[in-house]
Amino acid sequence: CSKAEGRNRYHFFETRLQLEVQERKALERDLSRAIANDEFELFYQPIIDVIDHKIIGMEALVRWFHPSRGMVSPVDFIPVAERMGIIAEVGKWVLNNACIQTRKWREAGLGKLLISVNLSPLELARHEDLIESVGNALERTGLDPHQLQFEVTEGAMMANPREAAITLGMLRNQGIRIAIDDFGTGYSSLAYLKRFPVDKLKIDRSFIVDMDEEDGNSAIVRAVVFMARSFGMSVNVEGIETETQLDRISAEGVDELQGFYFSKPLPAPEMEALLNVQLQAELTPRITH
Numbered sequence: 001c002s003k004a005e006g007r008n009r010y011h012f013f014e015t016r017l018q019l020e021v022q023e024r025k026a027l028e029r030d031l032s033r034a035i036a037n038d039e040f041e042l043f044y045q046p047i048i049d050v051i052d053h054k055i056i057g058m059e060a061l062v063r064w065f066h067p068s069r070g071m072v073s074p075v076d077f078i079p080v081a082e083r084m085g086i087i088a089e090v091g092k093w094v095l096n097n098a099c100i101q102t103r104k105w106r107e108a109g110l111g112k113l114l115i116s117v118n119l120s121p122l123e124l125a126r127h128e129d130l131i132e133s134v135g136n137a138l139e140r141t142g143l144d145p146h147q148l149q150f151e152v153t154e155g156a157m158m159a160n161p162r163e164a165a166i167t168l169g170m171l172r173n174q175g176i177r178i179a180i181d182d183f184g185t186g187y188s189s190l191a192y193l194k195r196f197p198v199d200k201l202k203i204d205r206s207f208i209v210d211m212d213e214e215d216g217n218s219a220i221v222r223a224v225v226f227m228a229r230s231f232g233m234s235v236n237v238e239g240i241e242t243e244t245q246l247d248r249i250s251a252e253g254v255d256e257l258q259g260f261y262f263s264k265p266l267p268a269p270e271m272e273a274l275l276n277v278q279l280q281a282e283l284t285p286r287i288t289h
């Protein structure tokens with residue numbers, strides 16, 4: 001290849017790199033203003049009781065509505081917020097708004113629902129800030145701590161197991177529940193798991209996907225349920241999309257379910273409408289002949 005070509009290619013890469021850097025900086029700049037500009041919104045995915053299929057709570061999942069990019073997934077912006085060191089701010093916003101909404105629904109007579117909030121590994125690591133934000137959120141909103149649950153991944157706990165155990169223990173002493181998110185995808189040691197103050201395992205969606213196939217089997221779900229029971233933990237299964245998956249999983253003695261089969265994550269007004277439908281069904285006397 002000629003010298004000129006080589007130079008052009010060099011310029012091409014240089015320009016693309018510059019564009020990427022500019023792009024990243026613009027995203028970071030916008031993200032740093034997202035809270036002040038009121039661009040975050042919480043969506044809620046119903047958590048369903050395996051026995052009667054009633055909504056017992058919901059997972060709060062944050063969305064960023066960027067003025068020109070549209071909706072940005074948390075998969076794309078949570079890591080950016082972590083890198084920028086502003087994840088604690090995002091986390092506080094999420095926690096406060098989740099608590100406010102859940103308190104409102106309780107006051108509206110829609111039930112004593114569980115609100116499950118995801119914690120970034122970095123939030124868990126900065127335990128003093130976390131304990132303080134949680135205290136503030138509960139005090140400010142008046143939410144019963146028994147209605148609050150935190151989801152942490154195995155990786156977040158294993159980064160610093162002894163510290164994590166202490167932090168989670170402090171939260172749990174206040175009545176807050178602790179769930180391990182995406183369970184089975186990390187490398188948590190069973191020895192630690194037993195010692196962690198954990199109430200619930202959320203089996204990762206990846207173990208549910210192949211249950212749809214003819215020869216798909218429930219061995220992993222069964223093993224996790226067995227282990228959870230011997231540790232005194234309950235089991236949530238996420239990512240249920242089909243009736244076949246639902247039937248197979250329900251037979252394994254899990255406690256609660258989540259997934260598109262029941263509902264996608266919903267904006268607050270749509271979640272509220274679902275809760276109202278459920279309430280009306282409870283209030284309507286069943287006519288039996």
Ligand code: C2E
Pocket residue numbers: 045060061062073074075078091094118119120151181182205238239240241258259260261265
């Ligand atoms: P996650 O906590 O494991 O949440 C479950 C994800 O699976 C959600 O994606 C949800 O919309 C999706 N999902 C639920 N049911 C199904 C299903 O049946 N099929 C399929 N294909 N997907 C399903 P989402 O909302 O995009 O969130 C992705 C991840 O972003 C979350 O995974 C969580 O790790 C993180 N995240 C979301 N909100 C927050 C937050 O407020 N704080 C922190 N730190 N992380 C968050």
Ligand code: MG
Pocket residue numbers: 059118151181
């Ligand atoms: Mg989660």
Ligand code: MG
Pocket residue numbers: 181182202204238
């Ligand atoms: Mg999960």
Ligand code: MG
Pocket residue numbers: 181182
């Ligand atoms: Mg996940």
